[in-house]
Amino acid sequence: NAGVTQTPKFQVLKTGQSMTLQCAQDMNHEYMSWYRQDPGMGLRLIHYSVGAGITDQGEVPNGYNVSRSTTEDFPLRLLSAAPSQTSVYFCASTGRPYEQYFGPGTRLTVT
Amino acid sequence: AQKITQTQPGMFVQEKEAVTLDCTYDTSDQSYGLFWYKQPSSGEMIFLIYQGSYDEQNATEGRYSLNFQKARKSANLVISASQLGDSAMYFCAMEDNQGGKLIFGQGTELSVKP
Numbered sequence: 515n516a517g518v519t520q521t522p523k524f525q526v527l528k529t530g531q532s533m534t535l536q537c538a539q540d541m542n543h544e545y546m547s548w549y550r551q552d553p554g555m556g557l558r559l560i561h562y563s564v565g566a567g568i569t570d571q572g573e574v575p576n577g578y579n580v581s582r583s584t585t586e587d588f589p590l591r592l593l594s595a596a597p598s599q600t601s602v603y604f605c606a607s608t609g610r611p612y613e614q615y616f617g618p619g620t621r622l623t624v625t
Numbered sequence: 626a627q628k629i630t631q632t633q634p635g636m637f638v639q640e641k642e643a644v645t646l647d648c649t650y651d652t653s654d655q656s657y658g659l660f661w662y663k664q665p666s667s668g669e670m671i672f673l674i675y676q677g678s679y680d681e682q683n684a685t686e687g688r689y690s691l692n693f694q695k696a697r698k699s700a701n702l703v704i705s706a707s708q709l710g711d712s713a714m715y716f717c718a719m720e721d722n723q724g725g726k727l728i729f730g731q732g733t734e735l736s737v738k739p
Contacts, residue, residue, distance in 0.1 A: 547726065556730050558729070614727060616662075
């Protein structure tokens with residue numbers, strides 16, 4: 515039982531490049547979400563999914579796309595990276611009762 | 626709109642003493658959950674404690690307890706017998722009544738002095 519895994523751990527992109535942050539969980543949780551954490555701040559919700567095929571926007575969705583084709587995977591796509599997207603990205607998976615499991619994070623730098 | 630406020634950017638505590646980290650929240654929901662997370666310098670988010678809005682007893686987990694005052698909309702974290710390893714950022718968060726989505730405060734940086 516690996517919990518929530520994220521890849522890569524670190525990434526450097528140039529402005530305008532695209533990439534996908536991977537997130538997977540092996541706990542059969544329906545609910546998954548993506549957060550970003552900027553320096554000196556708490557986490558902010560980007561997108562979330564309540565099950566395969568269902569996604570919705572969080573607080574800061576602009577510049578990011580998600581899809582959920584399986585229960586296990588919830589990738590986050592940056593279509594055209596911008597310096598403002600430099601951040602640490604956390605994926606989370608929610609069980610019950612109200613248990614949130616966070617991945618280890620991906621540190622992204624956009625130059 | 627839901628909101629979490631942590632008014633202490635940084636706190637110092639002497640080793641072996643107790644410390645209280647403040648958290649107030651705002652919501653119009655009747656059903657919600659409150660969390661505390663620890664984030665050490667290594668960056669991972671570590672779950673500490675959870676309090677449901679309908680729980681009558683304050684939550685406790687080892688050295689951690691949550692002082693839940695519903696009428697005042699506060700959910701303070703109490704750490705007893707502080708240890709050097711408790712030095713970290715601490716985040717208060719609220720989950721809405723639909724479950725899953727968390728709203729975080731800005732965090733409190735705790736430093737434990739030997």
